[in-house]
Each structure stands twice: as structure tokens, then as C-alpha cells.
Amino acid sequence: MPAIHFTLAQIEAFACVCETNNLSLAATKLQKSRTTISELIDSLEINLGYILFDRTKRPLQLTAEGKKLYTQARLFLHEANIFDQLAMQMPKEIKHTITLCYDCFIPLSFIKKLIAYCEQQRIKLNLLNIERPQAEKRLLTGEADIGIYPAANRMINADFKWSAIGTIELGIYANKCFFSNLQTNISILELASSNQFIPFIQLPDQLGKIIKISDNIQQITNIELLKELLDNKKGWSLLPTHLFTESYKNISRFHTELGNKGMMLSIVCIWKPTANKQLQQIIQQIINHIDL
Structure with missing residues (x-):
């Protein structure tokens, strides 16, 4: 020069x-x-x-x-x-960037709280709505920092740390006229013989055993499209109750012969051990202060 x-x-x-x-x-x-x-x-x-x-x-x-x-x-x-x-x-601008992965089972209200916290801390938050297997690969390569997912009920990769952060409730949803007998609780046999939508491509084996009930599985990863198919009597789905905090067309929640209580699913935060203090601070905030 x-x-x-x-x-x-x-x-x-x-x-x-x-x-x-x-x-x-x-x-x-x-x-x-x-x-x-x-x-x-x-x-x-x-x-x-x-x-x-x-x-x-x-x-x-x-x-x-x-x-x-x-x-x-x-x-x-x-x-x-x-x-x-x-x-x-x-110094007043964004000080750091954090990439967080999650899927459709994670409540939007939780994500909004996390966004608000990161804005307050002047941290840019990248949000990737992807399935857990993809997220774990990104965590291993450093392309992502945190994952928020349903517990897989298996031994986690030794490279990861994890902590439970709460639970969500799952319920059976379908068009109010979808099942043949609307006067009684739905039998497991009827669920197993009817078309079931699941909003995932890949599921950890243990989680798949919980989510998959029917012998006839149809994968629909777009939640809005899945709701439309439910409304059109094309099948039923086991979904988080937070997706239906407001009524949606003719979709109803059904109880099964196992009881009226929904299935509870643990949610965990996963990450690779890090010396990044900002990342550690966000992880602790997620674990201790931001409710699902």
C-alpha cells in the first residue's frame, strides 16, 4: 500500500x-x-x-x-x-450470532421468549426449523449451537451435553367426523387401522415408537398443510396441544380408550460443550428461566 x-x-x-x-x-x-x-x-x-x-x-x-x-x-x-x-x-450493534435448531413440536411461545431475550442481549439469533438428526450433525460440525427437541429416550452422543427444560402434551387430532364411533373413546385398534400423519421425515427410534401408532403412516412436514388434510378427513395425527390453542376449522381433539389425559413428552436442550460465555449464558437462560 x-x-x-x-x-x-x-x-x-x-x-x-x-x-x-x-x-x-x-x-x-x-x-x-x-x-x-x-x-x-x-x-x-x-x-x-x-x-x-x-x-x-x-x-x-x-x-x-x-x-x-x-x-x-x-x-x-x-x-x-x-x-x-x-x-x-x-458495540451497540449485534455482539454475537447464535444458531438454534428446533422442530414443530417446540411451542412458538417459547421461541418468541427466546427471541426477545436475545434481542435484549443484542445477540443475533438464527432459527432453523429442522429435524433432530439434521440438527445433531450441525451441532457436531459447529454449524449450529443449540438444539431444542423432544427427548429421544436413548443414550445421547458423547460429544453432547443436554438438559431437560420441560414437557409438552400430545393429543389425538382429526376432523370431528373422521372416526366411526363418536360416542366413545377411540380404540387403539381404530387408530392403528386409520391413516396417521406425522410431521417428521426422521425420528429417533425410541421417539418413533411413541409417536407412530398406525400401520399406515403418511409424512407431512408442513404443519399448515397437515391441518388442512386433517380437516379434509384424510387421517388423524398425534400432535402437541399447543398447535391448537385456537380452534381450527372442524378439527377436534379425541380421547382414547387409555384415558382422557394426553401423552406428556419431555423436551431437552442439547449442545456441544463450549467455552463461549455468551452461549453458556443463553443455555442457562433456556434451562432455568424460559418456560415452555
Whole structure:
């Protein structure tokens, strides 16, 4: 990179003298001594190799070279001021980026609380709605930092740490006219013989044994589309109750012959051990303070 023949202080002094036509006035405006301003101008002229002011005249007058340089100096100072504002603003901007993975079983209310917390801490939060097997791969490679998922009820990868953060309730949902006998609790046999929608492509084996009841499984990963299919009497699904906090068309919740209580599913936070204090802080916030 070629040598730079001026300093910001020299350009600032030069522009101020141009605008006041007086070394003393420029010194007062810049809160420097007259001697300092004079030395800055002298050193700038020496560095550039030409004279900027005609000192034989009062008030000071710019030389032809000085007039050309003044316009560029004023533009330079404007850009320097913008740079200064940007540099000073940096600590107030986003300090870090965290990538969190989750799936459709995680309540939206929980995600919103986490977003609000990260905004308060000036942390940029990337949210990836992906299934757990994909998330674990990303956690291992460092492409993701945290996973929030239903417990897999199996030995977790030794590279991960985990902590339970709460439970969600699952219920049987279908169109209110889907099942043949609407007067009694639905039998497991009827569930097993009817088309069941599941919103996953891959499920850990133990979780799959809990979620999959029917012999006829249809995978629909888009929740809104799945709800439409339920409403159109195309099947039933075992879904979190938080997805139906508000009624949706003709979809109803059904009880089974096993009882009226829904199935409870533990939710866990998983992550790779880290020395990142901000990440540790978010993990502790998730575990201890943000309710599902």
C-alpha cells in the first residue's frame, strides 16, 4: 500500500483554516493552540510538496492547489465522520450470532421468549426449523449451537451435553367426523387401522415408537398443510396441544380408550460443550428461566 502523506489532524486543520481564513480562529474552533495549527499546516505542505496558502496576504488566501484540495478535504472529513459514527456504534450493534435448531413440536411461545431475550442481549439469533438428526450433525460440525427437541429416550452422543427444560402434551387430532364411533373413546385398534400423519421425515427410534401408532403412516412436514388434510378427513395425527390453542376449522381433539389425559413428552436442550460465555449464558437462560 502506498505511503499516506497526511494525517486526519492535518486535513482537519487545513479545512478549518480554509473556512476561517485565520490561524487563530481555526485554533479556537478546533480547541488547539495557534502554534499547533500552524505546525500542522506547515507539515502538510512539506509532505505534499507544495504550498496551500499565500501567507503574504491577509486574510490568508488559498493557492490554486489549495483550492482544489479543499473540496476533497471536506469530502474526506465527511467520510471520516461517518466512519467514526459507525465505529462508535459497533458495540451497540449485534455482539454475537447464535444458531438454534428446533422442530414443530417446540411451542412458538417459547421461541418468541427466546427471541426477545436475545434481542435484549443484542445477540443475533438464527432459527432453523429442522429435524433432530439434521440438527445433531450441525451441532457436531459447529454449524449450529443449540438444539431444542423432544427427548429421544436413548443414550445421547458423547460429544453432547443436554438438559431437560420441560414437557409438552400430545393429543389425538382429526376432523370431528373422521372416526366411526363418536360416542366413545377411540380404540387403539381404530387408530392403528386409520391413516396417521406425522410431521417428521426422521425420528429417533425410541421417539418413533411413541409417536407412530398406525400401520399406515403418511409424512407431512408442513404443519399448515397437515391441518388442512386433517380437516379434509384424510387421517388423524398425534400432535402437541399447543398447535391448537385456537380452534381450527372442524378439527377436534379425541380421547382414547387409555384415558382422557394426553401423552406428556419431555423436551431437552442439547449442545456441544463450549467455552463461549455468551452461549453458556443463553443455555442457562433456556434451562432455568424460559418456560415452555
